[in-house]
Amino acid sequence: MSILVIAEHDNQSLNQATLKAVAAAQQIGGDVDMLVAGLNAQGVADNAAQVEGIKRVRLADNAAYEHQLAENVSELVAKVGADYSHILAPATTTGKNMMPRVAALLDVGQISDIVAVESADTFKRPIYAGNAIATVQSSDSIKVITVRGTAFDAANASGGSASVEAIADVFNSDKVEFVGEQLAESERPDLASAPVVISGGRGMQNGENFKLLESLADKLGAAVGASRAAVDAGFVPNDMQVGQTGKIVAPQLYIAVGISGAIQHLAGMKDSKVIVAINKDEEAPIFQVADYGLVADLFEALPELEKALS
Amino acid sequence: MKILVAVKRVIDYNVKVRVKADQSDVDLANVKMALNPFCEIAIEEAVRLKEKGTAEEVVVVSIGPKACQEQIRTALALGADRGIHVEADAMPDSLAVAKLLKAVVAEEKPDMVILGKQSIDSDNNQTGQMLGALTGMPQGTFASEVKVEDGKVDVTREVDGGLQTLRLTLPAIVTTDLRLNEPRYASLPNIMKAKRKPLEVKSPADLGVEVSSNIKLLKAEPPAERSAGVRVADVAELVDKLKNEAKVL
Numbered sequence: 098m099s100i101l102v103i104a105e106h107d108n109q110s111l112n113q114a115t116l117k118a119v120a121a122a123q124q125i126g127g128d129v130d131m132l133v134a135g136l137n138a139q140g141v142a143d144n145a146a147q148v149e150g151i152k153r154v155r156l157a158d159n160a161a162y163e164h165q166l167a168e169n170v171s172e173l174v175a176k177v178g179a180d181y182s183h184i185l186a187p188a189t190t191t192g193k194n195m196m197p198r199v200a201a202l203l204d205v206g207q208i209s210d211i212v213a214v215e216s217a218d219t220f221k222r223p224i225y226a227g228n229a230i231a232t233v234q235s236s237d238s239i240k241v242i243t244v245r246g247t248a249f250d251a252a253n254a255s256g257g258s259a260s261v262e263a264i265a266d267v268f269n270s271d272k273v274e275f276v277g278e279q280l281a282e283s284e285r286p287d288l289a290s291a292p293v294v295i296s297g298g299r300g301m302q303n304g305e306n307f308k309l310l311e312s313l314a315d316k317l318g319a320a321v322g323a324s325r326a327a328v329d330a331g332f333v334p335n336d337m338q339v340g341q342t343g344k345i346v347a348p349q350l351y352i353a354v355g356i357s358g359a360i361q362h363l364a365g366m367k368d369s370k371v372i373v374a375i376n377k378d379e380e381a382p383i384f385q386v387a388d389y390g391l392v393a394d395l396f397e398a399l400p401e402l403e404k405a406l407s
Numbered sequence: 408m409k410i411l412v413a414v415k416r417v418i419d420y421n422v423k424v425r426v427k428a429d430q431s432d433v434d435l436a437n438v439k440m441a442l443n444p445f446c447e448i449a450i451e452e453a454v455r456l457k458e459k460g461t462a463e464e465v466v467v468v469s470i471g472p473k474a475c476q477e478q479i480r481t482a483l484a485l486g487a488d489r490g491i492h493v494e495a496d497a498m499p500d501s502l503a504v505a506k507l508l509k510a511v512v513a514e515e516k517p518d519m520v521i522l523g524k525q526s527i528d529s530d531n532n533q534t535g536q537m538l539g540a541l542t543g544m545p546q547g548t549f550a551s552e553v554k555v556e557d558g559k560v561d562v563t564r565e566v567d568g569g570l571q572t573l574r575l576t577l578p579a580i581v582t583t584d585l586r587l588n589e590p591r592y593a594s595l596p597n598i599m600k601a602k603r604k605p606l607e608v609k610s611p612a613d614l615g616v617e618v619s620s621n622i623k624l625l626k627a628e629p630p631a632e633r634s635a636g637v638r639v640a641d642v643a644e645l646v647d648k649l650k651n652e653a654k655v656l
C-alpha cells in the first residue's frame with residue numbers, strides 16, 4: 098500500500114489541515130508520499146520533507162498550479178496518483194473543489210470528509226448534517242478521500258527527512274482563468290485550529306456589535322465565528338460561517354452567543370470539548386448541547402464576561 | 408444560451424433524521440421530502456438569467472425514484488421550462504449521477520450546468536466537480552456571484568480564506584453556495600402551469616449508462632450524543648465553572 102497526500106499551502110508554507118490528512122494516511126498504513134503542486138513552492142516542499150513519516154515529496158512547480166485551479170491540479174493528481182492505493186486531501190474548500198475531479202478522472206468514487214479510519218478500505222463519515230455516522234467500504238482500486246481535520250491529531254511537522262523529487266508534468270487548461278481574490282486578513286488565530294472559538298448569530302443584530310465578541314476573543318486568544326444567519330444578514334463575511342456547509346470546528350472551548358442552535362449549525366461545532374451558550378431564550382435548542390448555559394441578554398452578559406476575564 | 412439544472416430530492420432540511428434500529432441505514436419512511444436547498448438556489452439562478460434575457464431555456468433534470476418528479480414539478484413551477492427524469496430505483500451515488508448527467512449534457516448541449524454544491528443528505532459535495540472532469544468543462548464551485556458575458560462566465564466563489572473569482576469559458580459548470588441568491592416561492596398559478604410543462608422520462612439504459620457503485624454502506628449509527636449540561640445563574644458562575652471545573656480558561 099502506498100498513499101499520496103495532497104499538500105495544501107499558500108506557495109510559502111504547508112498548512113495545518115495537511116498534517117491532519119497525513120495523520121489519517123498513517124492510520125491507513127503503508128508508505129506515505131506528499132504531492133506539492135504550486136508556484137515557487139520549494140519552501141512548501143521543504144516543509145513537507147520534514148513532516149514525520151513522509152517518504153517522498155513530489156514537487157510540481159509551475160505557474161499553472163499557482164492558484165490550485167481544480168482543472169489543472171486534478172489532472173496532475175490523477176496522473177501522479179494512478180500508482181497509489183489511496184489519495185488523500187484535507188476536506189477544505191481547496192480539497193473539496195479538486196478531489197472529486199480526480200476521482201472521476203480515475204473512474205472511482207470519492208469518500209468525503211472521513212472522521213475515522215476503520216481499515217484500509219473502510220471509513221466513517223458523517224451524513225445528514227452529522228445526524229448519522231456512516232461506515233462505508235470501498236472496493237475501488239484507488240481510494241480517493243477527503244479528511245475532516247477536526248477528527249485527527251496533526252502529524253508531527255518535524256522529525257522527517259524525505260527526499261524531494263521534481264515532477265515536470267504541466268496541465269494548463271485554457272478554459273479557466275484566475276481573476277482575483279479577496280482574502281480575509283485577521284490577526285486572530287485560524288478558525289479551524291483555534292483552541293477557543295466565539296461565534297455570534299442573528300442575536301448580535303449587526304456587524305458593529307461583533308466588536309463585543311472580538312475584544313473578548315482577543316483576551317482569550319480565540320477565533321471569531323458566526324452562524325449562517327449572521328453571514329447572510331451581512332454582519333460578517335462568509336469565511337466565518339460555522340456549520341454543515343461552512344467550517345467545521347472542534348476547539349477546547351466554543352462559545353455560542355445569540356445562536357439558536359439549528360442542526361446545520363450544530364453540525365459544525367458539536368464535537369467541541371466544552372460548549373457554552375449565551376442566549377436570552379431558555380428554550381433555544383443550543384442549550385441541549387451546551388455544557389454551560391447562560392440564559393441572559395448578550396448585551397449585558399458580554400461586557401460582564403469581558404470584565405470578569407480582565 | 409441554454410441552462411441545465413440538476414436537482415435532487417432529499418429529506419426536508421428541518422427534519423432531524425434518525426437511524427434505523429438495525430443500523431442498516433437512516434430511516435426515511437414517512438419523512439418529509441423536498442428539493443435540496445442548494446438546488447433551489449441553482450434553479451433560482453437559472454431562472455433569473457432567463458428573466459434577464461441571458462438564457463433562453465432552462466431545463467431541469469433529476470435522477471432517482473419516480474417520486475423525484477414531484478421535485479421536477481416544483482422546479483417547473485419556479486420557472487424552469489421543461490424537465491427530464493432519469494428513473495433509477497435507488498438514489499445513485501455521485502459518480503453514477505455524474506455519468507448520467509454527462510449523457511444528458513451530450514444530448515442537450517447546454518451552455519451552462521448549474522448544480523447545488525452539496526446534497527444535505529449524503530453531504531458529498533462531489534457531483535458538479537465529477538461532471539466537470541467527465542465532460543472536460545471548467546467549474547466554478549461554491550458560487551456566490553455569477554456574471555455571464557461574451558461566452559464567458561465570471562464566478563465568485565466562497566473559499567475558506569474569503570472570496571475568489573474565476574473566469575470560465577462556456578460551456579461551464581457552476582455549483583451554488585448559500586449566498587448566491589434567495590430563492591422565490593412558487594405561486595399557485597405557476598404550480599398549476601407547471602403541471603402542463605413537458606416532462607420526459609428516461610432510463611439509465613436509454614442514456615447508455617450502467618448504474619453501479621463501489622462504495623457500500625455497512626452501517627449507519629447515531630452520533631455520540633452530547634448531554635445537556637448545567638445552567639449557570641450568572642457570568643460569575645460561568646467563569647468559575649470554566650476555570651475550575653472545565654479548566655479551559
Ligand SMILES: Cc1cc2nc3c(=O)[nH]c(=O)nc-3n(C[C@H](O)[C@H](O)[C@H](O)COP(=O)(O)OP(=O)(O)OC[C@H]3O[C@@H](n4cnc5c(N)ncnc54)[C@H](O)[C@@H]3O)c2cc1C
Nearest residue numbers: 298299300324325326340341342343355357362377378395
Ligand atoms: C442548506 C442549509 C445549510 C445551512 N448551513 C448552515 C451552516 O453551515 N451554519 C449555520 O449556522 N447555519 C446553517 N443553516 C441555517 C440554519 O438552519 C439556521 O437558520 C441558522 O443557523 C440560524 O442562525 P442563528 O442561530 O444565528 O439565528 P436564529 O435562529 O434567528 O437565532 C438567533 C438567536 O439569538 C437569540 N437572541 C436574540 N437576541 C438576543 C440577545 N439580545 N441576547 C441573547 N440572545 C439573543 C434568540 O433567542 C435566538 O435563539 C443552513 C440552512 C440550510 C437550509
Ligand SMILES: Nc1ncnc2c1ncn2[C@@H]1O[C@H](COP(=O)(O)O)[C@@H](O)[C@H]1O
Nearest residue numbers: 413414470522523525526531532533534
Ligand atoms: N440524483 C440526483 N439527481 C439530480 N441531481 C443530483 C443528484 N444527486 C446530486 N445531484 C446534483 O449534485 C449536487 C451535489 O450533490 P452531491 O455531490 O451529492 O453533494 C446536488 O445539489 C444536485 O444539483
